[in-house]
Amino acid sequence: MLAVGGVLVGSAIGSAWVLLIRRIEDQTLIVTSATLLCWAAYLAGEAIHVSGVIATVTAGLIFGWYQHVTMSARVRLQGSAFWRTMIFSLEALVFILIGFSLRSIVERAGGIEAVTTTMAAPLVGIILAVIGARFVYVFASDGLLRLLRRLGVKRARPLGGAQATVLAWTGMRGVVTLAVALTLPEQMPGRDLMLIAGFAVILVTVLVQGGSLGRLIKGVGLEDRDSLPPMSLAEAEAAIARAKLQAAEARAYDSDGQLIHPQLLDMYQSRARATERYAREPDGFMKGIQTHFEVMLAAIATGRAELIRLHREGQIEDEVLHDLERDLDLEELGILFQRGEQLDLR
Missing domain, CATH: 1.10.287 (Helix Hairpins)
Structure with a gap:
């Protein structure tokens, strides 16, 4: 229920932000509101006793989906530089906080030897369960896609055994795992074990799974068997250029049919011809x-x-x-x- 409630709260906060952002014109205010979106989702989730982290992630997904139609190019350029620095700082802060927390846990447990003696077996079980759960989820999803494909759903594209194995093995954990562990109340029974488990899961999945991913890909003989999309990058650019040219042609003449923007029309015609040539022979054109x-x-x-x-x-x-x-x-x-x-x- 905590996760489901977090999804519902995050969806509500994210949807409200999408409606609000359409009414704001100041780009600095837009960047600020987008930054505060995560805090609003988290606080709202915690206020009604559901997962604030899940609410934040859900609101972020909605933000990422709608930013292309709700934000101008200037806002995206301004915001991306700010958010990149902010994300780096916050992620570093989370790892620093977990480091401080682990130190106090080790001291309370009586030293590193006591921790390894009392927590080693549960940690191994948790790590195996986390990795195994991802394999179950990925292969079950692939099986469902195979079933839908057989039933005639053309958009269902099964991964296959090799691709599903690689996808399941890429389940590395990171800052969200740490953030969830740090939000646990200090009085909660077993909190120390949960914090160490979160750190251990990240350590093992990043070092072991991440470090062996390249060898796994070579070992399973992974190949890209997906059919190519109907349009390539060059063809998509040509389609955009044709759309721009149509808009320019519709506005290049006045009500009497007189050409009033010859230079603009010539520019868009030249770009359309160039992109058409690029779509036909990209290597030679470049x-x-x-x-x-x-x-x-x-x-x-x-x-x-x-x-x-x-x-x-x-x-x-x-x-x-x-x-x-x-x-x-x-x-x-x-x-x-x-x-x-x-x-x-x-």
């Missing part, structure tokens, strides 16, 4: 376009150097520097994305 990107990046670097020179000489104010530098940064990111570089903006 070889020729690389020099084009290099010229654009060189121009941006020169523009940035000129901007800094103007600021250093006192010809522009700080606000102008920040605004123009942001524009150059966004322009550079766009080029790097088009060039195919994998940028980590989380």
Whole structure:
């Protein structure tokens, strides 16, 4: 009931946030509200005595699903940099807290030897149960997918024995496990064992399962047997370019049929033709376009150097520097994305 209640509370808080965020225009307020969403879900769950951690995770899933349609590009860029730093800090803090908790547990138990003597057997059982439960869940789910496939459900795609084995073995535990253990009341019977069990599960799953994952993949002969999706990346880009061109064509003429935006129309037509060619022959197209990107990046670097020179000489104010530098940064990111570089903006 604790987990089910946490899901219900997290769903309610996440849904309320989605409705609220559509009415907020200030991007700083949007980032702040998204950050406070997890705290609201956790406090609401704990207030009615259900799992606050599960409520937080559920609200986060809803946030991740709807952020693409509720947030602007500027908000996502601003928020991703802030959230990445915040997540790193909070995860480090959780591990520090569990370290402090383990030290006090060891002292209360009479030393590390006493802990290993009295808790070794239960910890081994818990670790095996956690790993075994994931195998049961994964293979049972795969069996259900096989049944649905036989019944004619085309979207049901069974994993197969090799893929299911690898997926089951990747059940590494992390900060959520520690967070759940730390939320237990201090007066709760067996809390010390639960904290050590959480730490042991993380230690074993990360080191043993994570360290052996590569050898397991080679051992089972894992192959990607999934059928390719109907559209490739290049074809999806071509479809987006055609949609943009249709919107530009619909707005490029006035009510009398006179062309009023010839340059914009020409730009979108050129992009549509380029993406169509890229979809037909991506390798050949990218070889020729690389020099084009290099010229654009060189121009941006020169523009940035000129901007800094103007600021250093006192010809522009700080606000102008920040605004123009942001524009150059966004322009550079766009080029790097088009060039195919994998940028980590989380």
